[in-house]
Amino acid sequence: MKKALLFFLMIAISVSEICLAQTGQVAVSSKLAGTAHPSPYNMYGARYPFIEADNRVTFQFNAPDAQKVQVAIANVAYDMTKGDDGVWTYTSEPQDYGYHNYWMIVDGAVVLDPATDGFIGYSHDCNGFEIPDPEGDFYDLKDVPHGDVLIKNYFSKVTDAWRMAFIYLPPGYEKSTSTRYPVLYLQHGGGEDQRVWIEMGRTNIILDNLIAEGKSKPFIVVMETSAATKPGEAPPQPPRAKPAGKGQGAQGKQPAARPRFSFSFDTYAELMIHDLIPFIDGNFRTLSDQGSRAMAGLSMGSMVTTSVTLPNLDKFSHIGLFSGGTLAPDQISDKSKVKLVFMSYGSRERGSEGVKAAADLLNQSGIKSVSYISPLTAHEWQSWRRSLREFAPLLFKN
């Protein structure tokens, strides 16, 4: 009878429906640096993207009837070469350390390779691969106490809609039931959402490791999406069909000048002040004073951060801008409120040249400021992982 059950189940399950291996957070490891290996985000059994020992990346893609196939790495398209078997191949130049978005272009259509996990970026789903950093053990999963990542739905009166936040609770939060913690609100970049600081940013792992080493105080991190419109409010201009591969991409190059557009983060600021912060302070053991609340963001998230914090310095004491411009002393209305302005860039980014001078100006005006340049990284995740590693130990020291 048991055999009959097994037989039934076996014929009912497709050969392809084999269970998947662990990918993502648990598979990334700095120990892979200098070795040839499938990218850790690949689906079970998928060899490509394949990371070569020298950090070149080999892509393969099966498209026997296609006339042209390209792979777009961080929004720059590269032609692949068709083999006799209909499989297209491309091996890149050595890539920078860390996470990179990619996608495929098949006969002009922007598509995704089904063989990797999906990651949000560029306002659409993306493929991803990871180059191990020999000094990347600060984001390796280790045998240290681990905090929790919560997916939390809550209702916003400002937008009259349900919202989703990702929340990091530091190690010990669960057991030390009387301890209260400061809070960092951490924003994604343009075309991303609340998932990215966990999925690509490895925030939980970076903070677990820093806390275990005694380098950072334990604090809560709240990750939400700055997309927010009130009922009846027109949303920002939707993204147009984008000629992928025509940009110059992130890595080692300057973005081309792009058309200006305008939108505001006023609704998100209102949502944070009236819905999100009260929800967090009401449902978690937070320290809710101004000195215990920080906000930071990457790229567009820096603009969100300044839009929310500068008019609300009674609520925020620590500000972080990762690859998102600088602050000048005259932008800060009450210097006594600001405990820290942290500003960082990847060394390959436009903007990196001015960040130290901007920090010097703030320090001279009596506002504590720290700058950081991530060596040999672009407008990509490795700059932001490292920025978080540098920023976190500076928080809530007062």
Add this chain to the structure above:
Amino acid sequence: MKKALLFFLMIAISVSEICLAQTGQVAVSSKLAGTAHPSPYNMYGARYPFIEADNRVTFQFNAPDAQKVQVAIANVAYDMTKGDDGVWTYTSEPQDYGYHNYWMIVDGAVVLDPATDGFIGYSHDCNGFEIPDPEGDFYDLKDVPHGDVLIKNYFSKVTDAWRMAFIYLPPGYEKSTSTRYPVLYLQHGGGEDQRVWIEMGRTNIILDNLIAEGKSKPFIVVMETSAATKPGEAPPQPPRAKPAGKGQGAQGKQPAARPRFSFSFDTYAELMIHDLIPFIDGNFRTLSDQGSRAMAGLSMGSMVTTSVTLPNLDKFSHIGLFSGGTLAPDQISDKSKVKLVFMSYGSRERGSEGVKAAADLLNQSGIKSVSYISPLTAHEWQSWRRSLREFAPLLFKN
């Protein structure tokens, strides 16, 4: 100076890099039933897949240079029609209620549409769309107390590797710090992983709603991946390149006979007994007695469930098989241990015809059993959401 910052940021942000709207868990709503609307998993501004008022689905895909484009819905390929503007269109027959996987086939290449969230299925990343069920408010987000979904990394000695679990903690877990809870271990199907019971299954929302209505006891749910190999152990045969669209698909049809293959869940059973269950009982306020531990799974996850529970009836009291065969009395070595065997199918599935008789046999032999047939659904998520709704209220009543 602030204007200079804004200007810099604006030119640095691509038009396409607009922030995304909320999708996924928070956007699905039974109130959309009978209306025409973009699928709730679409990226911000993406109109397609577009759900028509009669549950047909219109797909559009921009591929001006392609010779042939198909959309594969639940693994059945349909030809799209090219417009003069290079945009391909297809409108389907009315689709069953609930979540459906789809993907694109561009000149023979299996690819994903970047315009929706990515979902794991068929051993690769998939696109998804959702047909609202007029009676689907049991998985609508409501203003009731909400539990938490945790993403938890832990180390397995059995596999000598880090693992990731999704864990649902019921409403009140955080605040009632002395209450202990029973635990359901809930398994994904073939080609899926630990995310699916949240992302497509809406487990947290279904249980929040059942608990709020007093229909279900609060309990913890642990979702892990049955893929598990020991160091040096050969993994199961990797999936071969699959001729997508050649299967007959799930909806309303029988799957074709498929080649048999063999693999075992022995390593996962060992991991559960030696690593996962001790980790859960050691880190959460569980009731760890046999009567307070259940296991269930969908499709292949039912096979995982029987593989783990039947040899370990000293540890499990409640068993659920969703679209994954039936149990016979002689498979259960100690009838006194089993408090419940729940077996269910979608009415469109092969297997549904025998499930009530199998439950009758178990009941006649003194083993409490309940069967359920989900009306007008196939081997897809709506069968399993409804199965969970029927199963949960039966758990831990003794």
